[in-house]
Amino acid sequence: ARKIIIDTDPGQDDAVAILLALASPEDIDVLGITAVAGNVPLPLTQKNARTICELANKAHVGVYAGCDRPLGRDLVTAEHVHGKTGLNGPDLADPTMPLQDTHAVDYIIDTLRAHPAGTVTLCPLGPLTNIAMAFEKAPDIMEKVQEIVLMGGAYFEVGNITPTAEFNIYVDPQAARIVFKSGVPIVMMPLDVTHKALVTAPRNDAFRALNTPVGIAVAQMTDFFERFDKEKYGSTGAPLHDPCVTAYLIAPDLFSGRHVNVEIETQSELTMGMTVVDWWRVTDRAPNATVIGDVNADGFFDLLTQRLGRL
Numbered sequence: 001a002r003k004i005i006i007d008t009d010p011g012q013d014d015a016v017a018i019l020l021a022l023a024s025p026e027d028i029d030v031l032g033i034t035a036v037a038g039n040v041p042l043p044l045t046q047k048n049a050r051t052i053c054e055l056a057n058k059a060h061v062g063v064y065a066g067c068d069r070p071l072g073r074d075l076v077t078a079e080h081v082h083g084k085t086g087l088n089g090p091d092l093a094d095p096t097m098p099l100q101d102t103h104a105v106d107y108i109i110d111t112l113r114a115h116p117a118g119t120v121t122l123c124p125l126g127p128l129t130n131i132a133m134a135f136e137k138a139p140d141i142m143e144k145v146q147e148i149v150l151m152g153g154a155y156f157e158v159g160n161i162t163p164t165a166e167f168n169i170y171v172d173p174q175a176a177r178i179v180f181k182s183g184v185p186i187v188m189m190p191l192d193v194t195h196k197a198l199v200t201a202p203r204n205d206a207f208r209a210l211n212t213p214v215g216i217a218v219a220q221m222t223d224f225f226e227r228f229d230k231e232k233y234g235s236t237g238a239p240l241h242d243p244c245v246t247a248y249l250i251a252p253d254l255f256s257g258r259h260v261n262v263e264i265e266t267q268s269e270l271t272m273g274m275t276v277v278d279w280w281r282v283t284d285r286a287p288n289a290t291v292i293g294d295v296n297a298d299g300f301f302d303l304l305t306q307r308l309g310r311l
């Protein structure tokens with residue numbers, strides 16, 4: 001199984017991504033979960049991460065709190081998408097498992113140093129603040145990372161928080177720039193692919209039909225997400241952005257993309273946080289990321305539903 005650290009700002013779709021990982025021990029070994037400010041402020045994201053571990057009956061997983069604001073900007077949150085708590089939808093009990101004492105940035109550094117090079121994968125599902133801080137504080141860890149598989153950015157689909165920027169990158173463009181310039185192999189799940197992983201009514205019914213606390217909670221979470229999305233975008237299903245990351249670790253063949261150059265806009269007010277993806281390779285800039293463009297959505301939902309059924 002692949003050893004991973006999930007860096008996250010739950011978020012209903014983060015929650016589903018975490019549940020999929022925790023349900024798949026033969027493929028994914030979750031070393032720890034680090035929380036970052038993003039969809040909602042840090043006190044809520046670290047709490048939500050623990051709530052999800054307990055929902056999955058995996059209270060032994062260490063949850064670490066990280067940065068409470070982006071590197072050089074004020075925090076932008078997304079309660080308009082995820083609700084006031086970040087996990088609106090199901091009525092979940094407050095967690096009783098403890099938050100770890102170590103700061104998430106130190107946990108990431110210590111964990112990479114403690115493992116052989118090329119054996120730990122980082123899975124960022126929110127703004128890249130914790131990862132960039134760890135790289136700045138301990139540059140020696142960069143060459144130890146096996147891969148970064150992240151949700152963020154967009155190319156043809158442009159933006160969801162501004163006309164040109166996707167939320168995770170927009171919240172901390174400086175951090176994203178550090179990560180994309182790090183030289184670490186990156187797999188990027190942009191809106192272009194996540195907007196193909198839509199929870200249609202039959203897919204939501206399949207979650208609910210699991211008839212387990214996890215299946216029902218996931219159905220309620222995606223119900224909440226969907227209601228929002230229909231009002232705002234007229235789309236017919238909740239996009240499961242972050243689960244694309246953990247599904248890719250289990251079944252990479254469900255996805256396809258291109259190895260290309262990606263740069264992050266950090267200067268222009270108008271296009272701040274835009275991921276400039278050289279999809280057609282019109283520059284000679286070196287490729288630094290595999291940008292995923294397509295997913296076998298039926299295969300993705302079959303895998304997700306089957307795995308969630310184990311919890």
Ligand code: BDR
Pocket residue numbers: 011012013014039078081125126151160166167168241242
């Ligand atoms: C990303 O932003 C958050 O709202 C979601 O959790 C996802 O990580 C989508 O733009």
Ligand code: CA
Pocket residue numbers: 008009010011013014039125126242
């Ligand atoms: Ca997220």
